[in-house]
Amino acid sequence: MSGRLEGKLALVSGGGSGLGKATAEHLAEEGARVAVTDIDPATAEATADGINASFQGAAIALRHDVTDGAAWSRVLGDTRDAFGGLNILVNNAGISIHGNTETMTEDNFKTLLDVNVTSVFLGCQAALPLMAETGRASIVNISSVAGKMGNPNTIGYGTTKAGVAYMTKCVALDCAQKGYDIRANSIHPTFIETPLIEQFLKDEADLQRLHDLVPLGRICKPRDVTYAIVFLASDESAMMTGSEVVIDGGLSCGYTPKATSEEK
Numbered sequence: 001m002s003g004r005l006e007g008k009l010a011l012v013s014g015g016g017s018g019l020g021k022a023t024a025e026h027l028a029e030e031g032a033r034v035a036v037t038d039i040d041p042a043t044a045e046a047t048a049d050g051i052n053a054s055f056q057g058a059a060i061a062l063r064h065d066v067t068d069g070a071a072w073s074r075v076l077g078d079t080r081d082a083f084g085g086l087n088i089l090v091n092n093a094g095i096s097i098h099g100n101t102e103t104m105t106e107d108n109f110k111t112l113l114d115v116n117v118t119s120v121f122l123g124c125q126a127a128l129p130l131m132a133e134t135g136r137a138s139i140v141n142i143s144s145v146a147g148k149m150g151n152p153n154t155i156g157y158g159t160t161k162a163g164v165a166y167m168t169k170c171v172a173l174d175c176a177q178k179g180y181d182i183r184a185n186s187i188h189p190t191f192i193e194t195p196l197i198e199q200f201l202k203d204e205a206d207l208q209r210l211h212d213l214v215p216l217g218r219i220c221k222p223r224d225v226t227y228a229i230v231f232l233a234s235d236e237s238a239m240m241t242g243s244e245v246v247i248d249g250g251l252s253c254g255y256t257p258k259a260t261s262e263e264k
């Protein structure tokens with residue numbers, strides 16, 4: 001532990017799996033106390049237990065459906081009761097449903113909006129008073145490189161992630177205008193090795209195809225992303241608000257055909 005988040009109080013949504021679990025663990029390693037929330041309370045408990053085994057009393061687990069405004073009030077109240085405030089909110093919970101303009105169903109499109117976008121709005125709105133009261137606060141919204149690049153098969157998911165980036169700028173400017181000591185930034189990773197992506201992969205060849213899409217030759221490990229979350233959550237990024245931090249191994253830079261032997 002290097003203590004970059006010593007004394008900070010955090011809440012990570014969707015902390016029972018994948019990136020949220022890795023984020024909660026990394027924040028705790030850097031000295032934060034973390035409320036781990038998830039719609040699946042058993043997985044949130046497992047993450048919190050793992051953290052407490054290394055850093056006693058650093059984590060609590062809370063059942064939380066991020067699409068429910070009343071649930072946000074409850075988990076923030078519980079976090080305040082347990083820790084006394086909130087400096088870091090990581091809006092991480094999210095889902096992906098593939099589909100193009102013709103195959104995406106209305107129900108699935110609305111579900112994506114609810115879980116990936118309305119949730120972030122509800123979380124930011126509910127957390128602002130507690131964060132303003134606590135001070136030195138940072139909101140990190142997990143978007144995706146899918147919110148920056150068109151893809152015919154992610155019309156729902158990509159639209160929600162573009163919405164998260166836009167919303168983050170609105171929250172950042174609102175806080176700045178009101179003189180709140182709260183920053184808000186979004187993170188845009190390429191594919192990450194988590195259960196979310198594994199559900200779309202049939203075999204090793206599918207995984208290799210994803211690695212090959214990325215100019216740096218591989219998809220993200222959760223740590224590639226949590227280093228940026230720790231930075232944005234910490235006071236090291238004190239002059240950053242409304243920013244989009246891209247972690248995509250060069251994917252969104254442009255078209256990258258394989259070099260010919262003459263070009264090598």
Ligand SMILES: NC(=O)c1ccc[n+]([C@@H]2O[C@H](COP(=O)([O-])OP(=O)(O)OC[C@H]3O[C@@H](n4cnc5c(N)ncnc54)[C@H](O)[C@@H]3O)[C@@H](O)[C@H]2O)c1
Nearest residue numbers: 014016017018019039065066092093094144191192194196
């Ligand atoms: N895995 C990737 O390739 C990738 C790439 C870019 C961005 N992201 C984003 O990272 C975030 C985390 O994704 P992940 O890959 O770790 O996925 P994951 O499926 O491993 O974890 C998501 C977690 O969110 C929880 N969750 C789902 N719906 C919820 C709800 N309504 N309320 C509360 N919790 C809920 C799930 O129970 C799960 O624990 C998402 O916002 C995702 O869009 C993922």
